[in-house]
Amino acid sequence: MTTVASSRHSIRFHGRTYHAMVLEPEPPLANWLTELDAWLARSPGFFFGRPVVLDLSVLQPGKQGVAELLQNLAERNIKVMGIEGAEPSWLDFAMPPLLLTGRQANVVPGDNPPAAAEPSAPALSSNSASEPAPDAAAVPAGAASSPASATAEAPLAQHPNSLLLDSPVRSGQCIVHPEGDVIVVGSVASGAEVIAGGSIHIYGTLRGRAIAGSRDARARIFCRKLEAELLSIDGLYMVAEDMPAQLRGQPIQVWLDGDSMVMAQD
Amino acid sequence: MAKVLVVTSGKGGVGKTTSTAALGAALASAGKNVVLIDFDVGLRNLDLVMGAERRVVYDLINVVQGDAKLAQALIRDKRVPTLSLLPASQTRDKDALTDEGVSSVITELKEKFDWVICDSPAGIERGATLAMRHADVAIVVTNPEVSSVRDSDRIIGLLDSKTERAEKGERVEKHLLLTRFDAARAGRGEMLNVGDVLEILSIPLLGIIPESSEVLRASNLGSPITLNNPASAAARAYFEAAKRLNGEALDVTIPIDRKGLFGKLFGRRAA
Numbered sequence: 001m002t003t004v005a006s007s008r009h010s011i012r013f014h015g016r017t018y019h020a021m022v023l024e025p026e027p028p029l030a031n032w033l034t035e036l037d038a039w040l041a042r043s044p045g046f047f048f049g050r051p052v053v054l055d056l057s058v059l060q061p062g063k064q065g066v067a068e069l070l071q072n073l074a075e076r077n078i079k080v081m082g083i084e085g086a087e088p089s090w091l092d093f094a095m096p097p098l099l100l101t102g103r104q105a106n107v108v109p110g111d112n113p114p115a116a117a118e119p120s121a122p123a124l125s126s127n128s129a130s131e132p133a134p135d136a137a138a139v140p141a142g143a144a145s146s147p148a149s150a151t152a153e154a155p156l157a158q159h160p161n162s163l164l165l166d167s168p169v170r171s172g173q174c175i176v177h178p179e180g181d182v183i184v185v186g187s188v189a190s191g192a193e194v195i196a197g198g199s200i201h202i203y204g205t206l207r208g209r210a211i212a213g214s215r216d217a218r219a220r221i222f223c224r225k226l227e228a229e230l231l232s233i234d235g236l237y238m239v240a241e242d243m244p245a246q247l248r249g250q251p252i253q254v255w256l257d258g259d260s261m262v263m264a265q266d
Numbered sequence: 267m268a269k270v271l272v273v274t275s276g277k278g279g280v281g282k283t284t285s286t287a288a289l290g291a292a293l294a295s296a297g298k299n300v301v302l303i304d305f306d307v308g309l310r311n312l313d314l315v316m317g318a319e320r321r322v323v324y325d326l327i328n329v330v331q332g333d334a335k336l337a338q339a340l341i342r343d344k345r346v347p348t349l350s351l352l353p354a355s356q357t358r359d360k361d362a363l364t365d366e367g368v369s370s371v372i373t374e375l376k377e378k379f380d381w382v383i384c385d386s387p388a389g390i391e392r393g394a395t396l397a398m399r400h401a402d403v404a405i406v407v408t409n410p411e412v413s414s415v416r417d418s419d420r421i422i423g424l425l426d427s428k429t430e431r432a433e434k435g436e437r438v439e440k441h442l443l444l445t446r447f448d449a450a451r452a453g454r455g456e457m458l459n460v461g462d463v464l465e466i467l468s469i470p471l472l473g474i475i476p477e478s479s480e481v482l483r484a485s486n487l488g489s490p491i492t493l494n495n496p497a498s499a500a501a502r503a504y505f506e507a508a509k510r511l512n513g514e515a516l517d518v519t520i521p522i523d524r525k526g527l528f529g530k531l532f533g534r535r536a537a
Contacts, residue, residue, distance in 0.1 A: 170423030171416050172423055186468065187468065189466065191416055
């Protein structure tokens with residue numbers, strides 16, 4: 001008996017908390033899928049490597065519907081790690097497990113991005129010149145279907161998980177931080193890539209690629225010296241050739257004004 | 267305490283093997299016990315540059331696979347008795363190298379020598395990663411041109427992530443060796459200057475080796491420049507680099523001709 005006890009001792013169980021993105025399909029499902037496809041066309045690879053939880057409390061698809069929905073998502077390369085708001089009888093053993101204790105996180109990796117796609121496109125094009133920032137803030141507000149824009153701004157303003165790197169980012173390295181800002185104390189080499197959910201701050205020369213605001217159109221890119229290969233905010237991008245020549249080698253900031261990227265010397 | 271040094275660059279043809287031979291010979295002439303390991307399996311060159319190509323019996327692969335003892339494979343240099351060479355195999359490929367095999371060879375060499383210098387192949391594949399795997403110190407050999415600098419940057423990134431030290435949370439000591447530096451051409455702006463390269467790579471400078479036909483001539487004679495022509499500018503630069511490796515604080519002399527420097531200053535102001 002003692003040997004059994006000791007061998008059992010070597011199996012360790014840990015509890016861990018992860019941030020996951022929750023997809024909440026809404027009826028009619030066909031329209032929702034069309035919307036999802038439009039979103040994916042705008043940000044291909046958005047779901048790549050991201051844990052996704054499916055919230056079925058609104059859709060209420062039934063046993064047959066769950067199987068079809070999972071099939072539809074799999075065709076779009078979206079992997080579902082768990083299901084929320086479903087009847088246990090809908091799920092069979094091969095499906096992702098039922099999750100019960102989910103809580104709304106303040107820094108959600110994209111509150112319901114497919115739903116966000118629907119207001120974002122018209123909102124940005126209709127009201128581009130005057131005030132892009134509150135407009136952009138309204139995007140997740142629509143998604144979370146919360147009335148006040150203050151609640152929407154709160155998750156954007158907090159950014160408790162900014163990532164600080166105090167060494168240069170080398171060629172071939174790729175820094176991905178979907179949860180907030182990235183601050184690099186040093187340079188980003190040619191052939192390196194920094195991807196942030198929020199803004200990107202580079203206290204050195206930016207020679208590589210900076211991809212900011214994967215879920216925040218208000219995000220900006222700052223650098224002490226611009227030599228970048230590519231700059232991108234919220235899906236809009238600009239390659240070195242398109243950058244104004246007089247700004248190369250200068251300290252700059254980049255932000256989004258409606259559907260165009262604006263670059264100015266700091 | 268023995269130190270494992272990897273000479274690496276990413277890009278080919280920048281002078282890894284030449285620098286390995288020259289630095290190894292310089293360290294050995296200063297009385298250190300030095301062994302050079304050629305990791306460029308399939309394209310071995312270090313034996314030629316060291317003039318030992320006619321004495322190769324066993325090689326690194328034989329030792330790694332247990333076909334030969336380390337003592338049988340080591341070739342002792344005829345000019346400097348404290349300098350030894352472990353050649354690569356020319357007939358095998360890099361897949362014959364295993365992590366465990368390399369690890370045991372390096373552990374054994376560390377007991378006998380002060381410096382174990384690994385000459386890395388070009389690229390970032392298996393041979394190069396195995397060569398840097400056990401390094402305590404790395405020399406990144408770079409030419410003053412953009413492609414070489416970018417590849418070096420990539421290698422520095424790998425040194426910070428793929429080495430044994432990096433995985434233990436320690437740092438590999440990294441040094442930049444700028445080779446084939448032509449002061450006149452850098453002055454005219456045809457090459458990157460030293461400041462540019464240091465700014466991009468941001469690692470300490472170990473030395474600047476001037477472009478010299480003497481280096482090529484020495485390599486073809488099968489003799490490191492530091493033994494073949496110790497008085498030449500390139501050899502003196504290698505001797506200084508070897509002293510810095512041993513912890514001496516020497517200022518690096520940057521070979522810049524005055525005209526070039528002034529031209530650049532004025533050029534910048536006008537821009």
